[in-house]
Amino acid sequence: MNKDLLSLDGAIGGGQVLRSALSLSMVSGRPFRIVNIRAQRSRPGLLRQHLTAVLAAAEVCGARVEGAQLGSTSLSFSPGPIKAGDYRFSIGTAGSCTLVLQTLLPALLCAPDHSRLQISGGTHNPAAPPSDFLQLAWLPLLRRMGAQLELNLLRHGFAPAGGGRLELHVQPSQLQPLHLERRGAVLSQQARSLLAGVPGHVGARELERLANRLQLPADALHCVHLPEDQGPGNALLLEVRCEQVSELFAAFGQPRVRAESVADLVVDQARDWLHSDTAVAEHLADQLLLPMLLAGGGSFTTPRRTPHLDSNIQVIQAFMPVRIHCQPLAAERLRVSLTPTA
Numbered sequence: 001m002n003k004d005l006l007s008l009d010g011a012i013g014g015g016q017v018l019r020s021a022l023s024l025s026m027v028s029g030r031p032f033r034i035v036n037i038r039a040q041r042s043r044p045g046l047l048r049q050h051l052t053a054v055l056a057a058a059e060v061c062g063a064r065v066e067g068a069q070l071g072s073t074s075l076s077f078s079p080g081p082i083k084a085g086d087y088r089f090s091i092g093t094a095g096s097c098t099l100v101l102q103t104l105l106p107a108l109l110c111a112p113d114h115s116r117l118q119i120s121g122g123t124h125n126p127a128a129p130p131s132d133f134l135q136l137a138w139l140p141l142l143r144r145m146g147a148q149l150e151l152n153l154l155r156h157g158f159a160p161a162g163g164g165r166l167e168l169h170v171q172p173s174q175l176q177p178l179h180l181e182r183r184g185a186v187l188s189q190q191a192r193s194l195l196a197g198v199p200g201h202v203g204a205r206e207l208e209r210l211a212n213r214l215q216l217p218a219d220a221l222h223c224v225h226l227p228e229d230q231g232p233g234n235a236l237l238l239e240v241r242c243e244q245v246s247e248l249f250a251a252f253g254q255p256r257v258r259a260e261s262v263a264d265l266v267v268d269q270a271r272d273w274l275h276s277d278t279a280v281a282e283h284l285a286d287q288l289l290l291p292m293l294l295a296g297g298g299s300f301t302t303p304r305r306t307p308h309l310d311s312n313i314q315v316i317q318a319f320m321p322v323r324i325h326c327q328p329l330a331a332e333r334l335r336v337s338l339t340p341t342a
Contacts (some may be wrong), residue, residue, distance in 0.1 A: 156234020184243025
């Protein structure tokens with residue numbers, strides 16, 4: 001394995017570039033230095049959730065780190081051996097628990113023994129996949145690849161308050177390649193409006209609009225009232241279960257944003273994917289690349305190339321001897337395949 005220091009330019013993307021680099025450094029043992037972290041964002045550098053991911057990764061593999069401070073735009077990370085353990089990390093804000101979890105999971109799958117991971121912070125915020133996405137869309141595919149894991153949502157945490165908690169149990173696992181060409185027939189659609197310290201009419205309006213646009217029956221609509229101390233917060237979630245995959249589409253209530261507009265965001269995401277006749281939607285697409293790397297190969301179809309997909313491909317190919325090929329098949333249909341080159 002090449003252990004030479006890898007230099008990365010974080011300006012090619014956002015926080016995902018850093019998170020993928022941390023994951024890849026841990027599993028490959030290759031040190032890296034990254035500059036221009038989140039350079040194109042309105043608040044460049046490390047925010048609390050990014051710093052938590054760095055410090056958590058360093059603890060999992062005993063890494064030497066330089067530049068791990070809030071606001072830092074450059075970082076050096078030199079990993080040691082991955083260690084199994086009982087890990088607990090607190091972001092301290094509504095920063096995303098799910099993104100920190102996704103950073104650490106590849107390493108924990110390669111650890112020598114069972115690990116438990118508990119993360120506190122935001123579980124439902126607009127800038128990251130909600131925990132439901134991991135539970136219903138992402139992790140089922142990892143289990144099909146051979147991952148032995150269980151994720152529990154212990155407490156919801158909405159922006160801006162945070163306070164949520166996730167707990168993950170992971171067994172060392174050897175992943176196998178997965179090939180997803182088509183999603184198959186739609187089996188069911190279920191919508192949930194999560195409300196914490198938010199009036200019930202907000203959820204009712206979201207679900208009514210979504211049902212009208214997607215022609216969903218009443219028994220597919222669920223308004224979930226959470227304890228007020230877990231809010232204020234509101235999330236609208238649509239699970240689409242198909243023969244080969246399930247997808248989860250989400251949008252979040254915001255001040256001065258009408259409930260109907262929140263529903264429209266979810267409907268538009270779902271329709272975009274359903275009309276494309278591809279296996280996975282755009283968010284799931286870039287998040288399958290690292291598991292497929294661990295598996296030594298895989299492929300999927302998705303509607304289009306996105307900046308997240310492209311930046312993730314660049315980072316993976318910089319670290320590892322793999323080729324990731326994006327082949328246009330038709331309008332709104334792209335096949336992405338990962339194969340080793342050595």
